[in-house]
Amino acid sequence: MTQAPHTGHGLARDIDLLEALASPQAHRTGGLGVAQVARLTGREKSQVSRTLRALADAGLVERDADSLVYRLGWRLFSLVARGTDGRLTGVAEPVLHRLAVATEETVHLCVLRDDALLTVRTVSGHSYRTSGWEGHRAPLACTSAGRVLLADATPDELYVRFGAVDDLVPGHPDATARTVPQLWQAIREAAERGWAEVREEFEPGVSGVSAPVRDFRGRVVAAINVIGPSGRIGDRLGELGRTTAAAARAVSAELGWAPGAG
CATH class of the missing domain: 3.30.450.40 (GAF domain)
Structure with a gap:
């Protein structure tokens, strides 16, 4: 009984990060760094960093090896295309x-x-x-x-x-x-x-x-x-x-x- 609200809340917070990476600002710059995502979502940098790494492991976001910015990933696009x-x-x-x-x-x-x-x-x-x-x-x-x-x-x-x-x-x-x-x-x-x-x-x-x-x-x-x-x-x-x-x-x-x- 206590886990469902926590899970839903966590999912909503993950979606907030994805929304930030789909924002016009992210589009203009080709991605966002951890600090920028934290500022847009009002969350702590360490928390944002951990969540983005998990989303990257799942293929939902990707991290540029040179600039270190994050952008929406291949798996998310695949889901959109299938939909x-x-x-x-x-x-x-x-x-x-x-x-x-x-x-x-x-x-x-x-x-x-x-x-x-x-x-x-x-x-x-x-x-x-x-x-x-x-x-x-x-x-x-x-x-x-x-x-x-x-x-x-x-x-x-x-x-x-x-x-x-x-x-x-x-x-x-x-x-x-x-x-x-x-x-x-x-x-x-x-x-x-x-x-x-x-x-x-x-x-x-x-x-x-x-x-x-x-x-x-x-x-x-x-x-x-x-x-x-x-x-x-x-x-x-x-x-x-x-x-x-x-x-x-x-x-x-x-x-x-x-x-x-x-």
Whole structure:
């Protein structure tokens, strides 16, 4: 009788550490040190160090041998992938690789999870930002993938999802869709174009495009996203958008989507 509460409490504290390693700060820096995790979670450094070592032994986090920072580990990503539609990831994998080679940029497969997007697969043709994305959650309103994933939502559904808030993305000062009406307009523009474009709204110096993956019903079930430094891809977002949209259509066709059917 006395062990169950203790076990649950311990699990919740472990999850706090994982949440810290999935935070925007951890994403920006490629991981966090013990002191940073302790500060974010309000726990003692020695306790955090012991717990992170145990999580690393289980494969849920990993420690960089050079910088000594921790990041989310392979086993956690494996669990996420297994929890995602296996057919989606299986069909998308070769398409993501071809797209990465064709664009020479970083490519992501993203899905909708509650009030955020979740990156479930990352492929890159070079070393730019190849780690730290899988398993990462990001806002919907200021990302091209988020706007694509919300393509099926009505304005009423957007209000239900986000509530009557004055600012959808307070931590992203360069975001252009800050209210539900602005987000709805951005979603409609992306739908008409066939892909969404975002220039440095989610992260300074980074731009990207995303296109929708649809299932046999025509419902959006994922987004294929291509990102890169604005100085390199900012002038060719249209080209990248068309290429990404073609890749997304190829995955959709494998999932049984037939445009115009019925």
